[in-house]
Amino acid sequence: MSGIDWIAVDWGSSHLRVWGMAGDAVVFRRTSDAGMGRLEPDGYEPVLLALLPDLPDAPLPVLICGMAGSRQGWREAPYIAVPCAPPVKAIAVPARDTRLAVRILPGIMQGSPADVMRGEETQVAGFLALNPGFDGVICLPGTHTKWVHVSAGEIVSFRTFLTGELFALLSTQSVLRHSVAAEGWDDAAFAEAVARAQTRPAAVAADLFSLRAEGLLHGLSPDTARARLSGLLIGMELAAAKPYWLGQPVAVLGAPQIAGPYRAALQAQGVPVTLADAERMTLEGLKAAHRAMKGTE
């Protein structure tokens, strides 16, 4: 652990990433699947200690973003309400091991329409740190896709869609699991389904069953069915998120396999799209918050 002067942590529902930092430089990166979903409050510190052997004696600052700050997490870091800049003021979490000085960044809330985020605000902070002055919309595709309107360094409003979770449930738990491939893709089928769902969003629940029926009757390939399922759900989302992306520059922050389809769907609407890696934005956001906190100490 020589040279490390702080630890950055992204602690989500199903995973955990830890970076050993020397100032702005990454010295090591470690991951675990001990996400919030499988931990009791007492379980966080042991998981962290197991990932950080050879701690120095002096308290090492540990800065965490994500679901570890939820009510069911390590300790609740209450939401900040929009409009607001991405939070940099983290709450202190007492650790039993005095070599850890743990803080958790709060999430963000919106009263109406009711909405919440935990973790994505740090990705937004990272994107803004790298793109100061950005004014537009940030789309963060994932299990719960977020559309975030950013202006003058603040998050003005946002909206969460259950698209990724619907895709996962439908492709693995519903009757469609018999018709939809686990991998595989079809660009044309995706584009067609996006267009169809944007035009007729209400019909999506029927178009979903048609994937099964076309498999039975017309031999629809599982790869095509997978791309069409994704297209129907993303097309429906784009129809509802239109007030966000229409006439705006859009940055899509996500892993390539999910950011790619969003970019394709948005570009088909003539929207200028920038891609950025979600993990990198998280780390940049944690670095920005760490710098800001040091500045106020």
Add this chain to the structure above:
Amino acid sequence: MSGIDWIAVDWGSSHLRVWGMAGDAVVFRRTSDAGMGRLEPDGYEPVLLALLPDLPDAPLPVLICGMAGSRQGWREAPYIAVPCAPPVKAIAVPARDTRLAVRILPGIMQGSPADVMRGEETQVAGFLALNPGFDGVICLPGTHTKWVHVSAGEIVSFRTFLTGELFALLSTQSVLRHSVAAEGWDDAAFAEAVARAQTRPAAVAADLFSLRAEGLLHGLSPDTARARLSGLLIGMELAAAKPYWLGQPVAVLGAPQIAGPYRAALQAQGVPVTLADAERMTLEGLKAAHRAMKGTE
């Protein structure tokens, strides 16, 4: 088994109902959860025999509708294409036990939009047997809700919605399971959500996440969340099924707990609704098919 001269069977994905019949009269009713989903082709006959002790020596006609006739079922009874009357010509299934003379009724298919049904066509037949001359629309709510246009004794067209399966997955498997009650209801919240989803169907994927956020931020009650979840999904379905129900008399065939909400949602649109019990319609449909088959022997 004295007096029994045939057996009526509704063999679905997750359940099985057997009626011992003397002509049109029910002598006994037995059920099992040995649905198609858990049976190999060899498994059907033993399940049936276990439900039918004391069989007479002479072959007893057994007439089956539902998923037992699917490709993954006991034996495939190929689909009949719309437009068509509900099928009465069942395929013979060789049984090892010579005391059984088994037949399975086929399902119905539609080429475009691609769609299939197995079992619901027999409920439609039962409704038509009790309501000869009915011209209008039959809605069969369930895991896969069907809207069926009936005219001059024929099924003209139909469309299947994944609404019931979406409700089950979202309320028990998704992040919404933390916010949605297993029981409980709120009529006003249901009606409001139906209206909202009919007006803004595309926004449903975001309105779903709001159920979670309103629970976290504003203490939305789990009963209200459950009714609103149901309303959002049924409202979206009604928006897409409008070509079916607009200006038509609608018969809703379903169990009371699911038929009730559909009736409420349709009546709010000024649609005249008749309710009928789904299980009774299935039996009436099997009786009608049995009579028709006897007439052609």
